[in-house]
Amino acid sequence: MKIGLITQWYDPEPGPAALPGALARGLLARGHEVQVLTAFPNYPSGVISPEYAGRLVMNEVLDGVHVRRTAVYPDHSASSVRRLQSYTSFGASASLLGTDALRGCDALWVNYSPITVAWPMWLARFGLRIPAVLHVLDLWPDTLVHSGFAERGRLGEAVRVACDVWCRAMYRSAHSVAYIAPTVGRVLEGRGVDPAKLSYVPMWADEAVFRPSGDGYRSELGLSSEDIVVVYAGAMGEAQDVGSLIDAAVSIDDPRLKVVLAGSGAEERVLRSKADAAPRGNVRFLGRIPQAQMTALLGAADVSYVSLRRHPLSAITMPSKTQAGLAAAKPLLVAADGDARAVVTAQNVGFGASPEVESIANALRAIVSTGRGGLAAMGSRARRLYEDEFSVSAGVTRIEALLAAAATGGARQ
Structure with missing residues (x-):
């Protein structure tokens, strides 16, 4: 044709x-x-x-x-x-x-x-x-x-x-x-x-960028093999409500949990201040990184974070970070209402939460309890789901x- x-x-x-x-x-x-x-x-x-x-x-x-x-x-x-x-x-x-x-x-x-x-x-x-x-x-x-x-x-x-x-x-x-x-x-x-x-x-997803890769970038970020790393990469505006992830992370007392943030947007200054003030030092803010570096960043992650503040469109939105995380063979933490959260929980390729701090904190505790081995197995299922459906x-x-x-x-x- x-x-x-x-x-x-x-x-x-x-x-x-x-x-x-x-x-x-x-x-x-x-x-x-x-x-x-x-x-x-x-x-x-x-x-x-x-x-x-x-x-x-x-x-x-x-x-x-x-x-x-x-x-x-x-x-x-x-x-x-x-x-x-x-x-x-x-x-x-x-x-x-x-x-x-x-x-x-x-x-x-x-x-x-x-x-x-x-x-x-x-x-x-x-x-x-x-x-x-x-x-x-x-x-x-x-x-x-x-x-x-x-x-x-x-x-x-x-x-x-x-x-x-x-x-x-x-x-x-x-x-x-x-x-x-x-x-x-x-x-x-x-x-x-x-x-x-x-x-x-x-x-x-853009498969040239979002694909399985090694975790060599962890050492460059100063992360150990014991750390359980949750990565958010993308826009930082009111709709994404990344501040709730930071607030949830500081409530977790397990030293293995590390949250890495990459991106920029209208909320960047506020989020940087939150990250710098995190009393446990478990939140890292990288700022905007080149698109070519995204492969390595997600390779360093144990979990990819997807979020949407609750609003009339959130229940009918499938954020592109959903496919990106699945393509990179990473389990997702979806803090949002609607289809993305439903897919992740139904297919056992991640964790779901409502877009509130307490619910996100509970999901982070479940991630830490799962451990890196369990998360890696979840990531393998995520990649298979991506290949079959997305x-x-x-x-x-x-x-x-x-x-x-x-x-x-x-x-x-």
Whole structure:
């Protein structure tokens, strides 16, 4: 097949933005021709790199994948207005300058977030008659409402309703709708999406970074072979509530427990102060580290920590750190409500806690009691679960089947 991908985020952008590239390469390796329609790379800096700057449109080939890039207003700030401008700019430029690159495709995979990708998706669907598989990676309008785009009051309600109507139109025009967490599937069905259209397709990790590795980095961090190390690596904002992990750690009197924090964000200064004041000295703050160092850092861990403060989206969110920890063959401590915690506890690949200090502390005590040998066995199960359910290979297989069904069955009306 000739397969098109529409996504605002793509290589060489790192982190979650790198995941569509893994899909493209996976489909290419299975003999398909792949054409990507995306923006000029600007994540996470918000600045388009010099080799791409000053262009409206550009074609290139990356790892055998044909890529059409169109203009974008780059922004990753806290400003709702500027982020909306970024989303809208790509939707418009992709529609005007990019959809012709999709001509001849048998089916499309569409990264649903942001939902302004509907414009090029609809042009391809109705103008070029290309059916689409819509992959719901962030649930809208929920994401819109809880990230500050839609304020309270009549205007906010009007925006939410309009966004909901928009999303429903996207679902109707897609041949199938894939979702990344079980609860999201139930929400979509409750919003009127035909159950026959729905397919569970969880996302994968960046397997070049998150993979099993040795623990040699422990010595560089001054950790002994007796230490039981819990690592949190990622954003440090209000939503992650990393401070509760620090508070829980200082309540544990077992000297083997060590908590290592890596990352940055709005809460960084407060968290550094908490870590420095930890009376037992069992919390270490590394700050931001290079992406290439993440493999070694998780190799040094006995447990990978995943957390979300309780809020309306937490129960329907599968944090990407879930797949990252599983891919690195590490058991998880998930301090959050919802699907990530349910998966970890049901599959016996980690520990679950509610996002409160006392519950997290109880989970830390269970981790220490399990010991490094038991945690390593849990990590082996975690890696097997990743390979079976969350790997790039598993995801490509699921999406390839949906694309083949779309190509042979045509787009639904």
